[in-house]
Amino acid sequence: GTWFVVFWCTASASSVCLTVMTPSVQGPPGLQGVPGPAGARGLPGVQGPMGLKGLMGDKGDIGKPGEPGMNGTKDGVNGTNGSHMGIMGPPGPCSPAIQSAFSAAINQSFPAPNWPVAFPVIITNQQGHFNPIMGIYMAPVNGTYVFTYNLAVATKPLTVGLFVNFNPVVKNTEVYSRSSTSQTIVLNLKSFDRVWLQVRNDLTNGMYTDSDSSSTFSGYLLKCTCAHLCAHGRAGLTGRCVQVHSGRIAILRQREVIAPLTKKNLV
Numbered sequence: 001g002t003w004f005v006v007f008w009c010t011a012s013a014s015s016v017c018l019t020v021m022t023p024s025v026q027g028p029p030g031l032q033g034v035p036g037p038a039g040a041r042g043l044p045g046v047q048g049p050m051g052l053k054g055l056m057g058d059k060g061d062i063g064k065p066g067e068p069g070m071n072g073t074k075d076g077v078n079g080t081n082g083s084h085m086g087i088m089g090p091p092g093p094c095s096p097a098i099q100s101a102f103s104a105a106i107n108q109s110f111p112a113p114n115w116p117v118a119f120p121v122i123i124t125n126q127q128g129h130f131n132p133i134m135g136i137y138m139a140p141v142n143g144t145y146v147f148t149y150n151l152a153v154a155t156k157p158l159t160v161g162l163f164v165n166f167n168p169v170v171k172n173t174e175v176y177s178r179s180s181t182s183q184t185i186v187l188n189l190k191s192f193d194r195v196w197l198q199v200r201n202d203l204t205n206g207m208y209t210d211s212d213s214s215s216t217f218s219g220y221l222l223k224c225t226c227a228h229l230c231a232h233g234r235a236g237l238t239g240r241c242v243q244v245h246s247g248r249i250a251i252l253r254q255r256e257v258i259a260p261l262t263k264k265n266l267v
């Protein structure tokens with residue numbers, strides 16, 4: 001048994017105490033009590049260790065373009081000149097653009113004096129710059145021209161001159177019958193200059209032709225010196241280039257040629 005202690009408390013004390021010690025027997029266990037109220041929230045726990053690395057995410061969208069950079073400096077180093085000369089280019093438009101050539105013969109001996117000699121038998125006159133009936137060639141452009149004549153002489157002497165605009169430039173005299181005389185000259189002419197042959201008089205007009213003899217007059221443009229034409233060719237006829245005439249017979253009216261011919265101009 002259990003001893004209970006009973007204390008006696010004295011009167012002098014503030015309370016009365018009595019302790020009695022008596023033996024007792026333990027009772028049966030009590031019924032289970034009702035659950036107590038929930039306890040107060042505990043303190044935050046400490047951070048756990050780092051987890052494992054996750055998988056790679058999807059690719060993000062393209063960002064916006066950045067601002068343009070500053071302008072570079074312009075001053076590059078100039079390159080050196082190439083070392084090889086180019087090949088020569090094709091001829092300019094002048095040469096094919098303007099052409100002029102004629103060759104013609106007489107068909108009657110002893111032409112009239114004081115008058116351009118007609119050369120009615122045309123051998124070449126593609127551009128029509130030579131008038132065979134008048135016997136006059138008209139320069140189509142400023143340029144350098146070549147003229148030749150090869151004349152049979154028979155029966156009478158021949159004195160003949162080549163005229164440019166009423167001025168004799170070269171002359172030939174041949175006194176032997178059954179012979180010939182010739183001349184080749186290079187002339188600088190300007191557009192519309194006229195060139196022809198002329199005999200001196202009735203005693204010296206022995207220019208001859210028969211079935212075995214030809215007397216011919218020929219000429220051609222060697223080089224055009226009209227800068228404007230050379231630059232643009234015949235297709236671009238503007239300004240001064242209209243001076244290229246057609247050379248048609250109509251251009252030369254007979255009166256134009258007759259009137260200025262005077263004795264002092266003759267050979």
Ligand SMILES: *[C@@H]1O[C@H](CO)[C@@H](O)[C@H](O)[C@H]1NC(C)=O
Pocket residue numbers: 070071
């Ligand atoms: C860069 O050059 C351009 C074209 O020449 C011009 O319009 C622009 O103003 C310049 N910018 C700067 C910053 O010089």
Ligand SMILES: *[C@@H]1O[C@H](CO)[C@@H](O)[C@H](O)[C@H]1NC(C)=O
Pocket residue numbers: 075076077078
């Ligand atoms: C390059 O050549 C041009 C034209 O001839 C000239 O104006 C310029 O000064 C040169 N630049 C240099 C760096 O030589």
Ligand SMILES: *[C@@H]1O[C@H](CO)[C@@H](O)[C@H](O)[C@H]1NC(C)=O
Pocket residue numbers: 079080081
């Ligand atoms: C290149 O050629 C041009 C023209 O002939 C000349 O003016 C220039 O000085 C040359 N430049 C060089 C680097 O030789």
Ligand SMILES: *[C@@H]1O[C@H](CO)[C@@H](O)[C@H](O)[C@H]1NC(C)=O
Pocket residue numbers: 107108120121
């Ligand atoms: C010379 O030729 C021209 C042109 O063909 C002709 O008109 C003329 O009658 C001819 N003259 C002679 C004498 O044959």
Ligand SMILES: *[C@@H]1O[C@H](CO)[C@@H](O)[C@H](O)[C@H]1NC(C)=O
Pocket residue numbers: 142190191225226227228240241243
């Ligand atoms: C032809 O030459 C003459 C005289 O030199 C000049 O006055 C004229 O302008 C020239 N014509 C052309 C088309 O060059």
